[in-house]
Amino acid sequence: MITIATIIRIVLFLFSAQQKILQGEESTAYKVWIGFLNCMAWIIERVCQQFTRYGFIHSSFTGENYCQSCWTSMINNLYNIGIYTIVQFTE
Numbered sequence: 001m002i003t004i005a006t007i008i009r010i011v012l013f014l015f016s017a018q019q020k021i022l023q024g025e026e027s028t029a030y031k032v033w034i035g036f037l038n039c040m041a042w043i044i045e046r047v048c049q050q051f052t053r054y055g056f057i058h059s060s061f062t063g064e065n066y067c068q069s070c071w072t073s074m075i076n077n078l079y080n081i082g083i084y085t086i087v088q089f090t091e
Contacts, residue, residue, distance in 0.1 A: 005045035012038050050077075 016034050054077065055070030062069065077084045 005041050005048060008041040009038060009045070012041065 012034055051070050051074055054073035055066055058064070058073040058076075059066050059069035062072075064072070
């Protein structure tokens, strides 16, 4: 999933560069749209990185398979969002 988000970001960058070459200058709405899509791809990439990280940690502690560990760690993070946020800021 991380690779997919990275590929989307690369494609958006290349599409933006190609559009700039063809038109000379981009419209404001186009810049906002590309910026929004790039931001969403970055968010997806970060969320996938966090789930992967906590999935590996949970898998090493419990011995469950990776997919089950990712699911369990995601549910734990959603139920304990306050603690999760504090841990993220203190790392």
